[in-house]
Amino acid sequence: AQSVAQPEDQVNVAEGNPLTVKCTYSVSGNPYLFWYVQYPNRGLQFLLKYITGDNLVKGSYGFEAEFNKSQTSFHLKKPSALVSDSALYFCAVRDGDNAGNMLTFGGGTRLMVKP
Amino acid sequence: KAGVTQTPRYLIKTRGQQVTLSCSPISGHRSVSWYQQTPGQGLQFLFEYFSETQRNKGNFPGRFSGRQFSNSRSEMNVSTLELGDSALYLCASSPLTGPTSYNEQFFGPGTRLTVL
Numbered sequence: 001a002q003s004v005a006q007p008e009d010q011v012n013v014a015e016g017n018p019l020t021v022k023c024t025y026s027v028s029g030n031p032y033l034f035w036y037v038q039y040p041n042r043g044l045q046f047l048l049k050y051i052t053g054d055n056l057v058k059g060s061y062g063f064e065a066e067f068n069k070s071q072t073s074f075h076l077k078k079p080s081a082l083v084s085d086s087a088l089y090f091c092a093v094r095d096g097d098n099a100g101n102m103l104t105f106g107g108g109t110r111l112m113v114k115p
Numbered sequence: 116k117a118g119v120t121q122t123p124r125y126l127i128k129t130r131g132q133q134v135t136l137s138c139s140p141i142s143g144h145r146s147v148s149w150y151q152q153t154p155g156q157g158l159q160f161l162f163e164y165f166s167e168t169q170r171n172k173g174n175f176p177g178r179f180s181g182r183q184f185s186n187s188r189s190e191m192n193v194s195t196l197e198l199g200d201s202a203l204y205l206c207a208s209s210p211l212t213g214p215t216s217y218n219e220q221f222f223g224p225g226t227r228l229t230v231l
Binding site: 049092103107 | 146148150159165171173205219221223225
């Protein structure tokens with residue numbers, strides 16, 4: 001079984017400040033980790049992924065995430081938030097030891113960036 | 116390349132009816148997955164198809180079914196609709212080339228189903 005926890009329903013940050021959206025996961029096999037963003041009335045857009053290699057991964061729109069195996073975490077970060085970053089963010093995990101593309105998502109974190 | 120397309124975008128049905136949703140993946144993508152998104156349950160995996168075969172299935176009742184055609188297009192069907200089936204149904208495709216893949220999934224805009 002696999003699961004993802006996003007402990008914060010909402011994160012508020014001022015424009016220009018750094019932001020962090022937290023994610024912890026549980027998976028029996030090799031963790032493949034993903035971050036997606038959803039804007040109102042839209043599908044999910046891929047931001048970044050961790051499969052293997054460097055623990056710090058960089059993605060779209062200046063976002064990055066750090067994989068921490070000992071803490072089973074994959075927090076999303078950005079050095080300087082923009083108002084346009086306001087959206088719903090989802091962390092997801094896939095078991096890399098199993099065939100297929102089944103993603104398990106966290107409950108989502110709403111990011112509000114205020115001018 | 117065109118993105119993942121889903122039709123229809125909006126649908127209103129009544130309890131007891133059945134519905135079919137369609138998904139056209141990105142050209143060349145052979146894996147298609149379906150997810151249900153609701154405010155209460157969040158994003159939940161329904162099933163995945165690869166080369167016309169169901170590879171994985173989520174924890175949903177048998178009223179939910181799907182299929183994939185030889186051109187990788189996929190449909191999902193929900194029979195005997197219940198009020199709780201009201202949701203945004205998302206389709207995602209991936210350029211899966213083998214049993215495991217490093218590739219991310221690309222999502223369509225979704226079909227919003229309302230059951231009255």
